Amino acid sequence: MTPALDLAGIFVFALSGALQGVRKRLDVVGMAVLAFFTAVGGGITRDLFIGVQPAAFRDTGYLLVPIAATAIAFFWHPQVERAMPGVLVFDAAGLGLFCAVGTAKALAYGLSPLHAVLLGVCTAVGGGVIRDVLSGEMPTLLYDRQLYAVPAMLGSTAMAVLYALDIRGFAATLSSAVLAFALRILAMRYGWRAPLARGVGGPV
Template identity: 85%
Template sequence: MTPVLDLAGTFVFALSGALAGVRKRLDAVGIAVLAFFTAVGGGIVRDLFIGVQPAALRDTAYLLVPIVAAVIAFFWHPQVERAMPGVLVFDAAGLGLFCAVGTSKALHYGLAPMHAVFLGVCTAVGGGVIRDVLSGERPTLLYDRELYAVPAMLGSASMALLFTLGVQGFVATLSSAVLAFAFRMLAMRYRWRAPLARGVGERE
């Protein structure tokens, strides 16, 4: 994934974290913290599991982009909220890119395909889990009623399968990212929901 696409995905995730901070009536510092960890938390978790220095702690851009997103949300959150349908499209694209790239990086560091899929999902949704925990919300990953983690899992599994078949590089990354993106968009469009255990009703 090119740095431009990576930073674009980082910005969208940071914006969602900053908006969560605004909704929770956090101050400027709290909004910035949520923006940062939503954007790069998943990548940091992945790199720590792999045993390498997190990219987010080496490149200043990964600090500046969440700050920019936090500033935008702090001053112009009503306008950003109105643009949320468009933001959700970019969020789905970021989800697809991050799961594919996270899986690819894990595979190239020698992890088995199943473990690489796990880290790919962590890359895509880990920041959201940290955001939810810090803001006092039930993590989406543990209650995936809106099918957020499932598309990431599908994209990561596709990436691992293509790698096993000898298909690597841009083609594999793009194909897996598009698959996750398309599934996420369809889930939002048709309001697909993950099943609950038998006999368990919806929680309010």
């Protein structure tokens, strides 16, 4: 992933974290904490599992972008909330990019395809789990409203398959990311969600 795309994905995820802080009536510090961990929490978790220094601790952009997203949400959250349908499209793009890149990085460090897929999903959705836990919400990962983890898993699996076929680099990343993005957009459009256990109603 190019640095520009990486930071764009981080910005969108950070914005969702900051907006969660607004909804929870947190102060600006709480908003910034949610923005930071939503944006880079999944990548930090992945890198710690792999055993490398997290990229978020090497590049100041990973800190400055969440701060910028926090400032935008702090001053203009009503306008950002109204623009959320458009923001969710970028969020879906970030989901696709992060699952593909996370899987590729895990594979490059010698992990098995299965473990690489798990870390790819972790990269894409881990920040959202941290956001929900810190803000006192049930993580959406646990009930996957409108299919969030499933597209990430599909994109990560596609990346692992392409890697095994020796198809790597930009083409593999783009193909896997588009696959996850498309499924996420379709899920939002048609209200798809993962099935519940037989006879069980929706989340309480």
